[in-house]
Amino acid sequence: MRIGLALPQYDYSVPGHDPLTFDTIVEYALLAERVGFDSLWCSDHLFLDIAKYGGSDEPRGVFDPIVTLAALAREVPRVRLGTLVLLEALRPATVLAKHLASLDQVSGGRLDVGLGAGWYEPEYAAVGMSMPSPGVRLARLREAVEVVRGLLGGGPLSFEGKYHVAQDALNLPPAIQQPTPPVFVGGKGDRLLALAAELADGWNTCWVWTPENYAERLRVLGQACEAVDRDPATVWRSLGLYALVGEDQHDLERRYERMRDAYPPGVLGEVGLDEYRQGRLVGTVEQVQEQIATWDGLGVETLILGAGPLPFSVTSPDDVEILAETCCEALRGDSDG
16 A cells, blocks of 8 residues: 655645645645655645635635646655546646646656546636536546547547547657556546446545445445456555544544644534544554554555645644654555564
């Protein structure tokens, strides 16, 4: 198993850093690489509010993921860089493939590509587009996956879809990784899992999951793979989880109270630590290491951790440090065993 960090990239992401600066993103990227994370991840929105998470409906600023990861590629030379996930509707698939191949070149072949169907209606309106139905969004995503995977190797590619078209398209220089950078899709519904089984290299879901609920989704994924004669073990599984670790119970409680106080009151409100644990990677060092072993047993190949209570947020650098130390120790112990 490998461990990634969801980088802060929004104006809400780091307490006391609003608006967020690129220097702060760099600081956390350097920290994550130094303490042992294997990968760094950015999401894709034009802007985002946190009303869905109990906060304000005020749109908040965000750094573009492709530009941000390209800039970080020279700052952090070891870790892999990933998109979690790119919104299909914002870019023609042929243009997106060009951006991604260039990013793989700039990073020296360290790119992981996540694509998604989208869920945030205000940004559709912002680009003059009515938010499509779930079925149409998945159909659009299917075409985008085919075009992006077909062009990352350089092309030529001809593709005649309803939403995306390529006519003898070339993409030079191609991505460095051979055959191409892995392309996964993000979501959790049955039709999304069928798409992952049929066309993608992998599947991601996040940010609150119990092992029991995840195992049920794995059952559906297995059925989808069987339908297209694919070995489920060939579907790369990455999972995003909110995470918080304490050296002991007292330290865990201290860190939780600090996090709850640092974010808008509605985000955690009256939620206690015991409730917050549910579906998250939360506990003492020993408890979290046991949880990691459980996820490893379910075949999760990459855990992507959010070190705050909101997507792509970080409460404090020392939360990132103890997360890395705990996870690395757990994985060393697994390999020694």
